[in-house]
Amino acid sequence: MIYVMCLALFVVGLYGICCKKNLIKIILGFIIMDYAVNLFIILIGYRKNGIAPILDKTMDVNKFALSSVDPMPQAIVLTAIVIGLAVTALMVAVCVRIYERYGTFDITKIRKLKG
């Protein structure tokens, strides 16, 4: 059920990409999809009543290994978040170029001016 909520968030982002005309709104839709995918991967690795995957001096290693959450999805998402910011910056740069060429963020007007 909690996965379906996450999927709903993804679909909201997809709706922004499909149906919006403003380029900035399309970027916002992309960011929302990014959030949804990251959250989904972290949700998969959760263990009920688990603890964070960071050892302490007083902990027993074997007991820790049986009660901690999965570190693999966290390691993957950690890099994915930083890449998301770089990709957002790249898209904003493309948008600035488009605005310089056409003077608007409206994609239907950009399409009309092309031909």
Next chain:
Amino acid sequence: MNDEKNISSGMSEVVKTVCNIVEGFIFVFGCYIVLYGQLSPGGGFAGGVILAAVFILIMLAFGKERVLKIMPRKRGAFIEALGALSFLAVAWAGLYVSGIFFKNFIPTTAASHFKLMSGGTILIYNIAIALKVMAGLFLVFFVLSITRVILEGDKLKMVKKQ
């Protein structure tokens, strides 16, 4: 138009004073996050972004002249390349010492666990990634914020603000 004036001269006196007090603490906190990445939450990515945020804070509060004094664009590019190349160099050193790429060749003993030097090469990787992320994010923000689209005659033109 008010916006234009704010960029060249920075923000108000209150913001500048608070920024003067706070910027050093944020920088030290970023360094702490980077160096203790193998013992507590954090690491090269989080610490690097915090360090980049320090420079962005200075740029927003004081204008770009002051931040260019601390980090010119050439130095930013140099630091980014230094981070990437030192990351690769440590990986090659593992290949040279023990025959495996990315080998953790500094030995770790049980006595050194939970201390700063416990991670072997992990500490060096963390510092390299932090340098790279810091310089890269600062450079891209700098380039994005100095470009302006203005109306020249009847054509739009992109200019770099001087």
Next chain:
Amino acid sequence: MTEAMIFFLMGLMILGSIIALESKDLLSSVIAIGAVGFMLSVIFLLLRAPDIAIVQVVIEILTLIILIRVTISRDIHIIGDTREFLPFALNMVLLVIFFIIAAEAIRNMPAFGTGVSKVAFPYLSRGLNDTGSANIVTSVILDYRAYDTLGEATVLFTALIGAITILRREAKK
């Protein structure tokens, strides 16, 4: 308790995303996105991922600064959504079909809270002795799976170089 909190915050996230997409004013859309990102960071904290929560908070602040500083002051006039009925309805139908099919696919996954992968156990039990790092996430990204991080650094470098190159005033000879 944790699950109820996560449900509540995810409901707020969906609401905030819809507000961000439907709002007429661009500035309020960007602020709504910021709220969504901070709620996501709280969810990461509840899911026992403090590393991710720290990164998400800082990245969210930078995303907000970039979006506000670069785009908002540029386009003041509002772009209305005068959409024709037929393409919009077609889009909505496709989105609903996508949602139903994906929900069917998700039903076959292991239940929430039980899907820990097999590779997690050796990482967790041997991580401290192999790498000497108490934070297992750091030992995974910088020792066991350092190739991932190398590829990630390459992608980051390429994206930043691309942004800087696109914004250069004229092409170099």
